[in-house]
Amino acid sequence: MRKTLIAAALLLAALSGCGEKAEPTGGSPARQEPFTVMLDYFPNADHAGIFAAKAAGLYEKAGLDVKIQTPPDPSAPLKLLRAGKADVAISYEPELLLARDAGADTLVAVGALVQVPLTSVMALPAARVKSARDLAGKRVGTSGIPYQSAYLKTILEQAGVDAGSVKETNVGFNLVPAMLGKKVDATLGAFWNYEGVDLARRGRKPVILRMENLGVPAYNELILAARRESLDEAGASRLRRFLTATAAGHRLVRDDPAVGVDALLKADPGLDRGLQEAAVKATLPVFFPQRADQPWGWMEPVDWANYERWMRANDLLKRPPSEAPPLTNEFLPGEGLGASARG
Amino acid sequence: MSAPRLSRLVAPAVVLLVLFGLWELVVRAGWVDELLLPAPTQVAQALWEDRSLLAPDLWTTTTEVVLGLAASLVLGVGLAVAMHLVPAVDRALRPLAIGSQAVPIPVVAPLFVLVLGFGLAPKILIIALICFFPIVVNLSDGLRKSDPDARKLLRSLDASPWQRLRFLDGPSALPAGFSGLKIAAAVAVIGAVLAEWAGSESGLGHILVTANGQLETARAFAATALLIAEAIALYAFFAWLERRVVTWEPKA
Numbered sequence: 001m002r003k004t005l006i007a008a009a010l011l012l013a014a015l016s017g018c019g020e021k022a023e024p025t026g027g028s029p030a031r032q033e034p035f036t037v038m039l040d041y042f043p044n045a046d047h048a049g050i051f052a053a054k055a056a057g058l059y060e061k062a063g064l065d066v067k068i069q070t071p072p073d074p075s076a077p078l079k080l081l082r083a084g085k086a087d088v089a090i091s092y093e094p095e096l097l098l099a100r101d102a103g104a105d106t107l108v109a110v111g112a113l114v115q116v117p118l119t120s121v122m123a124l125p126a127a128r129v130k131s132a133r134d135l136a137g138k139r140v141g142t143s144g145i146p147y148q149s150a151y152l153k154t155i156l157e158q159a160g161v162d163a164g165s166v167k168e169t170n171v172g173f174n175l176v177p178a179m180l181g182k183k184v185d186a187t188l189g190a191f192w193n194y195e196g197v198d199l200a201r202r203g204r205k206p207v208i209l210r211m212e213n214l215g216v217p218a219y220n221e222l223i224l225a226a227r228r229e230s231l232d233e234a235g236a237s238r239l240r241r242f243l244t245a246t247a248a249g250h251r252l253v254r255d256d257p258a259v260g261v262d263a264l265l266k267a268d269p270g271l272d273r274g275l276q277e278a279a280v281k282a283t284l285p286v287f288f289p290q291r292a293d294q295p296w297g298w299m300e301p302v303d304w305a306n307y308e309r310w311m312r313a314n315d316l317l318k319r320p321p322s323e324a325p326p327l328t329n330e331f332l333p334g335e336g337l338g339a340s341a342r343g
Numbered sequence: 344m345s346a347p348r349l350s351r352l353v354a355p356a357v358v359l360l361v362l363f364g365l366w367e368l369v370v371r372a373g374w375v376d377e378l379l380l381p382a383p384t385q386v387a388q389a390l391w392e393d394r395s396l397l398a399p400d401l402w403t404t405t406t407e408v409v410l411g412l413a414a415s416l417v418l419g420v421g422l423a424v425a426m427h428l429v430p431a432v433d434r435a436l437r438p439l440a441i442g443s444q445a446v447p448i449p450v451v452a453p454l455f456v457l458v459l460g461f462g463l464a465p466k467i468l469i470i471a472l473i474c475f476f477p478i479v480v481n482l483s484d485g486l487r488k489s490d491p492d493a494r495k496l497l498r499s500l501d502a503s504p505w506q507r508l509r510f511l512d513g514p515s516a517l518p519a520g521f522s523g524l525k526i527a528a529a530v531a532v533i534g535a536v537l538a539e540w541a542g543s544e545s546g547l548g549h550i551l552v553t554a555n556g557q558l559e560t561a562r563a564f565a566a567t568a569l570l571i572a573e574a575i576a577l578y579a580f581f582a583w584l585e586r587r588v589v590t591w592e593p594k595a
Contacts, residue, residue: 042552069461072452072541079453176558180376198558202378268544269396270553270562 032065038077038086043268045279048260053249055263062241093219094147105322106228110331111297112220115286117211123186125205132159132214141184144170150314151216152188158215193283219307244333247296250287257281295332381561389561403546407535411470419478427486444476452541470534477526485519486512521585528577532570
């Protein structure tokens with residue numbers, strides 16, 4: 001009798017629950033809102049925190065059914081974001097500024113995935129490049145990306161090297177093969193936390209010079225971007241929950257990098273465990289802001305302004321600055337309407 | 344297999360063995376960095392050791408290639424016949440068909456994704472886009488080259504355009520059509536790789552990207568070996584089918 005009563009009560013509760021709010025998702029216990037994340041590239045160590053958050057069910061707990069999508073090419077995420085095909089896209093600070101300059105000024109950075117530049121100058125020992133000064137008279141391979149060529153110009157200027165003596169060659173995406181094949185002496189564009197770690201693990205002893213030590217203004221290599229028009233009350237709530245869960249995912253990886261590596265390998269079994277683990281460990285310090293009182297994902301408005309000024313000085317941006325700022329920290333965990341005043 | 348056919352395999356086998364031997368020598372002697380060019384034995388080793396990784400990717404790519412080829416066959420044959428029957432269609436669509444071959448995949452891939460999403464559909468479309476062209480060109484040229492005397496005869500018998508297609512132009516265009524199909528089969532595999540480079544979760548093209556990104560050159564070459572094998576197998580299949588269907592042509 002008691003059992004039937006309980007069962008009846010449960011049934012009633014379930015029925016009334018159904019009547020109260022008719023959810024499109026139907027019988028599932030918690031409402032799961034679809035949320036698409038567009039990666040910048042194929043899954044790799046840079047995405048460890050996101051895959052860890054997904055594998056640990058953090059997004060599910062936040063009421064988000066997160067779909068992680070690989071883009072057609074690294075320039076596509078912002079286009080697809082603008083077309084409404086994603087809620088959040090991973091891109092690069094310079095790419096976002098360029099997209100906004102091209103008219104997509106409703107796109108806004110809502111968090112930094114990697115705090116500092118990963119792009120670096122790299123050379124193999126045989127090329128005898130130990131500092132920016134050694135680039136004089138050398139052949140430098142780049143991917144032909146205009147702002148990266150501008151990095152090279154700035155680096156040579158800072159080191160007092162005559163730019164005319166350096167031969168820049170566009171090697172496309174074959175930065176490392178071009179070095180291995182001795183077609184160039186150094187490259188600018190390979191990531192220190194990936195190609196650099198890979199070469200070091202293979203005993204090739206790469207010399208790595210990082211952008212922030214060469215006079216290139218500080219920038220966030222990887223950012224999470226969103227569309228302002230999709231950030232109405234419901235959209236902002238989804239984004240906040242996504243960023244909070246992603247921050248928690250990064251803390252999981254910090255506590256145990258293997259969590260992130262396992263999640264990555266589950267997403268793409270073609271990845272090399274040893275390399276991914278080494279790359280995740282190398283990237284860990286720059287997944288988080290330098291100051292402990294800043295939340296995960298924090299972007300420094302002053303740094304952004306400096307970087308944008310540098311882009312203008314190098315004729316990379318054409319239009320006058322947009323009214324709407326290119327970044328906002330207000331959706332980060334612990335930030336909000338009141339707290340955003342400090343940003 | 345008869346003795347003469349077996350002996351025909353000796354020459355290509357010897358050439359291959361000599362090539363592989365030289366290749367192995369070049370790498371083992373350290374003339375080329377093994378991260379750039381792995382030795383054939385290293386590729387064979389990768390094929391064996393990564394078999395559990397490569398097999399599902401081979402399956403994905405094969406599915407895409409077969410569906411893409413089927414789509415291009417339907418599209419190609421339909422277009423060639425329409426162009427043959429209605430000259431206005433030929434004039435209107437031929438420049439477009441040629442132009443379609445000049446479109447770089449990276450330009451259209453984001454658009455395909457926008458319209459079709461990320462699944463199988465954009466891959467099939469990219470393969471079909473690349474493969475329908477040799478089918479259309481070969482088949483429509485073949486349709487035009489039927490025997491003029493036979494054409495006169497059919498006209499004197501008051502045959503309809505459909506009857507002419509069914510009894511004369513169609514059969515006489517089959518060898519050319521099969522040539523187009525064999526070319527399409529060989530390039531379909533490249534189409535699948537291009538399609539997978541434009542965003543994918545699996546497939547041999549996908550493994551090429553991740554292997555290249557991790558300097559796992561032997562694995563990239565192993566995937567390439569599978570792509571080559573697949574192209575040869577598809578070509579051989581259509582050559583066999585041609586021999587079964589076109590029985591009236593003198594054997595080369």
